[in-house]
Amino acid sequence: MPVYFNEKEVVLPGQLLSDDSKRAGEGTYVMDGKVYASTVGAATIRDGKVDVITFRGPYRPVEGDMVIGIVSDLKPIGIEVDLGGRITALLKIKNIRELASLNLKIGDVVYVRVASSGLRGVFLELDEHFRKIDEGVLLMVTPTKVPRLIGKRGSMINMLKKITGCNIMVGTNGLVVINGPSPTKEFAAISGIRLIEREAHSQGLTDKVLAYVSSLVSGEVGHGAGGKA
Amino acid sequence: MSFLPIKERSFAVRIMNDKIYKLLQQGKRIDERSPYDFRKITIQTNVVEKANGSALVSMGGTRILTGIKVELGTPYSDRPNEGIFSVNAELLPLASKSFEPGPPDERGIELARVVDRCIREGKSIDLERLCLVPGKMVYILYVDIYVLDYDGNYFDPSVMSAMAALATCTIPKYSATGERIEGEYMKVPIRDIPLSVTIGIIKDKLLVDPCSVEENSLDTSIVIGMDSTSNIVAMHKNSPGHIPLSLMESIINVAEEQIGKIRAQFMEAVRIGQEGR
Amino acid sequence: MEQAAKPKLIDESGRRLDGRGPTDLRPLKVEVGVLEKSDGSAYIELGKTKVFAAVYGPKEAHPKHLAVPDRAILNCRYHMTSFSTDERKTLGMTRREIELSKVIREALESVVFLEEFPRSAIDVFIEVVQADGGTRTAGLTAASLALADAGIPMRELIAAVAVGKVDGTIILDPSDIEDKHGEADMPVGIAPRSNTMVLLQLNGKMTKDELKKGLELAQIGIQNIYQAQCEVLKKKYGVSMTEV
The missing domain is CATH 2.40.50.100 (RNA polymerase II/Efflux pump adaptor protein, barrel-sandwich hybrid domain)
Structure with missing residues (x-):
């Protein structure tokens, strides 16, 4: 056909x-x-x-996604987590003691797994990967560009981490947390991510990002391409 | 009634509060600016032909469109010899997901009044020259401000776009009987050009022209309007929180210095706009 | 200010006031992705008519009771700036703006796959910066581009244009003055692939033959606008593709 x-x-x-x-x-x-x-x-x-x-579009949660979210409400049935301003998901809690042990406040950033998503809403679950993120820069990238940011078997994100020395956590929903040894290195990582987002479909992107971010880290060129966090 | 401010989220992201303050301690900003820098400013005038004056100003990702319509009308009874200067502002819902459709809410009204104050209190416009027949007929300048794209601090680009629109505005001339004098126009009688700077405060640190991410993390902020000889013509604390008295002197110094820096660019844009008319 | 006398809208050689022939569109400028904070946006200039459109969503419907269990709701606001018209427009929504918001919303609803986003809301905002005739059709054209730019699934794009009747002649894309003094104004919105009409209004009087001719003319104009829409989208996204 x-x-x-x-x-x-x-x-x-x-x-x-x-x-x-x-x-x-x-x-x-x-x-x-x-x-x-x-x-x-x-x-x-x-x-x-x-x-x-x-190229662009809303995040659609799928079971098993690891997402980054912001605690937006604490309710008796669980913790509401904002997954980027569009979707609020619910992290179900067994009892008050479990809620207390998590020690979460509104405005805290968490890394968490999607348990299910459907007509009834989006639900999150606590598993061994769950963690509260205590520091870093939070930024939003277009969710459809996340696979490119990660790269084949993590090649792109690992390269970024290696050159900048930053710890970078990427949520499938497009929220990203960067935490690095110095502002210069964090800005370099942000600029690199913005470049990947802008030119996700261009050829030879890995080399381009490598060259650009390396020059930023070594202070060879001025920044300014970083855009907003 | 005044409700809780509706920000992008109704709460700040905790790690970002920490990050923004830590960066300030090192003399840096989240968007790689220095603490007292404005974002990139562009000024275009005469963008709407149907308006008597108009300007589109962008300050980083915040974009403001101002248009001026001139009409004839009756003066206020307590000011029979003065033209009417009326400022309105609307936060358009296409500018941000935190702006709701509907009549101007308290933020829109606040914005309009702050812009009005910067311009009026500095006596920047000679309203008496906008009077045709005392007590009977005057020019009314409707200055309407629209926030088109919102990434924090709509005050400073709004003052700037209102002034750019005023400085390039042409008023159709009328006779004392209210007849249009064909082909004759006049400029808005401007005495001085006030500009403003918004200064955010986090603990002991100051920052100029906060972007939206920073706005969510500020302890408080203040808008300061200054004329060309650095007189303060308006002040407006525009969010909850404290301003330590001990910081006031440096706030005014920063304001004077930064407004001085953007004034040259503003004057150049207006000059080009006036030539184009 | 008093109403000016009706000018001659078409001269002996068939030229319109702005020099166009009856079947000519005004100069068209189309852009996408013009507003930073929205999920999708577009800008259209058709002569002096200047219109922005922005899309937010899909997002959770607020207030919650407005949410529909099996599909998204689409909200639309068509609004004009106070200085967009010759006479200053009063602030706030006029009855005309409320009506146009509704017909534009219904046109968009007919192409968007709302069922893919249960319990959500998609907001479409149209802002007329300058009005010189054909603002609702320019707004609809821009809104459909903004939806595509936001990555919202839809059956197809929509292109729209108005046709008018002035001095007894059917014309494409009437300007404000032609609309004011003309005998009829007919805004048409078409989904070009299925060749179906998604918006149709008529103010004024036309014979059956004139209506037929008007719709044919609208289709010609819409083809041109549709081409411009496709080009601008392909230009924005048309980059060499590798390992997507």
């Missing part, structure tokens, strides 16, 4: 992608047996399905 796009072509909502409704994947919809794009994105074929990989 033919497809009507070149691999990685930028497609727009309503653009015809395929005549075979069985090939409809992410970011597409089927009408009258044909597959169309539903978002702006790069069209690609993965496992025989036609997918549109979006």
